Amino acid sequence: MKKRKIRNVGFSFAGAIAFFVLIAIIMQIAILVYDYICDRTDNVGMIAVLILILIVILSAFCTAFDFIRRKITIERPTKKILSATEKIASGDFSVNLNIEHSYDKYDHYDLIMENVNKMTAELKKTEILKVDFISNVSHEIKTPLAVIQNYCSLLTCDGVDEETRKSYAKTIISASKKITDLITNILKLNKLENQEIVDNKEVFNLTEALSESVIDFEPLIENKNITLSCDFDDVTAVSSKTLLELVWNNLISNAVKFTSDGGEISISLKKIGDDAEIKVSDTGVGISSEVGARIFEKFYQGDPSRSEQGNGLGLALVKKVIDVLGGEISVESELGKGSTFTVLLKGVVNER
Numbered sequence: 001m002k003k004r005k006i007r008n009v010g011f012s013f014a015g016a017i018a019f020f021v022l023i024a025i026i027m028q029i030a031i032l033v034y035d036y037i038c039d040r041t042d043n044v045g046m047i048a049v050l051i052l053i054l055i056v057i058l059s060a061f062c063t064a065f066d067f068i069r070r071k072i073t074i075e076r077p078t079k080k081i082l083s084a085t086e087k088i089a090s091g092d093f094s095v096n097l098n099i100e101h102s103y104d105k106y107d108h109y110d111l112i113m114e115n116v117n118k119m120t121a122e123l124k125k126t127e128i129l130k131v132d133f134i135s136n137v138s139h140e141i142k143t144p145l146a147v148i149q150n151y152c153s154l155l156t157c158d159g160v161d162e163e164t165r166k167s168y169a170k171t172i173i174s175a176s177k178k179i180t181d182l183i184t185n186i187l188k189l190n191k192l193e194n195q196e197i198v199d200n201k202e203v204f205n206l207t208e209a210l211s212e213s214v215i216d217f218e219p220l221i222e223n224k225n226i227t228l229s230c231d232f233d234d235v236t237a238v239s240s241k242t243l244l245e246l247v248w249n250n251l252i253s254n255a256v257k258f259t260s261d262g263g264e265i266s267i268s269l270k271k272i273g274d275d276a277e278i279k280v281s282d283t284g285v286g287i288s289s290e291v292g293a294r295i296f297e298k299f300y301q302g303d304p305s306r307s308e309q310g311n312g313l314g315l316a317l318v319k320k321v322i323d324v325l326g327g328e329i330s331v332e333s334e335l336g337k338g339s340t341f342t343v344l345l346k347g348v349v350n351e352r
């Protein structure tokens with residue numbers, strides 16, 4: 001990009017010449033007036049008084065000129081910036097300073113104004129994100145809390161038989177688990193975003209780690225009569241085993257959740273040079289292109305009727321982890337036919 005030339009405030013070459021010419025004219029006038037007075041009188045006292053008056057008038061003229069120049073070039077933009085920063089400090093992010101000069105004639109004040117505009121736009125965006133986040137979290141907590149309250153009051157009713165009591169207790173446990181999961185995910189995401197989670201890299205067997213995650217899901221997979229096929233290369237990796245566990249768990253849990261009974265899930269791990277490529281495919285409900293464009297956003301869930309299952313934070317976490325560890329994630333899907341999530345972990349393969 002072409003580097004922009006910024007004009008200094010209160011100084012320009014043309015301005016300096018104009019100022020020089022003005023002083024020269026004033027000096028010339030002073031000399032002419034002095035000659036004129038000397039030609040007409042020999043009274044030294046009078047000459048001194050007239051010269052003094054002349055000096056006062058010319059000095060006042062120069063001061064007035066400088067005063068107006070400062071007012072226009074320094075005081076006016078300073079006041080404009082000051083009032084804008086006062087508004088921002090009081091929480092008003094609607095500020096947008098009008099920059100009078102054209103882009104190629106920017107001076108330092110215009111540059112400060114441009115930066116103030118950029119800062120307020122950024123603050124406005126963060127404010128919107130914060131409000132959205134708070135309303136999403138409140139919404140996600142309110143629903144299970146209402147379930148807990150209702151079922152707890154049902155438990156206090158007389159004549160609840162053992163069987164019903166157990167089923168109420170199960171519902172309460174699963175609703176409270178939903179809140180715990182939500183808070184755990186928010187904390188993890190927050191730590192990842194604030195870069196508080198140091199990606200403790202270690203040498204570990206990626207094939208074993210992936211297999212362990214798959215084994216954890218086997219009971220669920222069997223429950224839904226899903227056929228599972230795995231094709232794993234033997235890969236030793238240098239990366240964060242614990243962070244990657246989040247990735248495998250979320251991708252496999254989604255595949256199971258969004259695949260109907262009797263469907264298929266296949267998981268593969270391939271070594272491609274220094275990179276490791278992991279694919280999780282399912283023959284589930286699939287994802288439309290509109291939904292696909294948003295699945296990595298926090299709290300986004302494609303099908304609101306499934307909002308009971310999860311909070312829409314899983315893939316946001318997955319994406320963040322992949323970004324932190326240096327990799328890529330992509331999705332290919334066809335509505336009604338299934339989805340394939342591909343994770344590429346760059347430069348993780350350890351050959352020793």
Ligand SMILES: Nc1ncnc2c1ncn2[C@@H]1O[C@H](COP(=O)(O)OP(=O)(O)OP(=O)(O)O)[C@@H](O)[C@H]1O
Pocket residue numbers: 250254255258282284285286287291295300301302303309310311312313314315316339
């Ligand atoms: N394998 C998949 N098949 C179909 N849709 C999917 C799949 N994986 C994700 N999605 C879509 O992407 C959305 C976001 O997924 P994400 O994992 O972030 O949230 P979630 O699974 O709904 O909730 P959570 O992960 O918090 O339990 C899902 O709600 C779903 O609409």
Ligand SMILES: [Mg+2]
Pocket residue numbers: 250253254310313314315
């Ligand atoms: Mg999920």
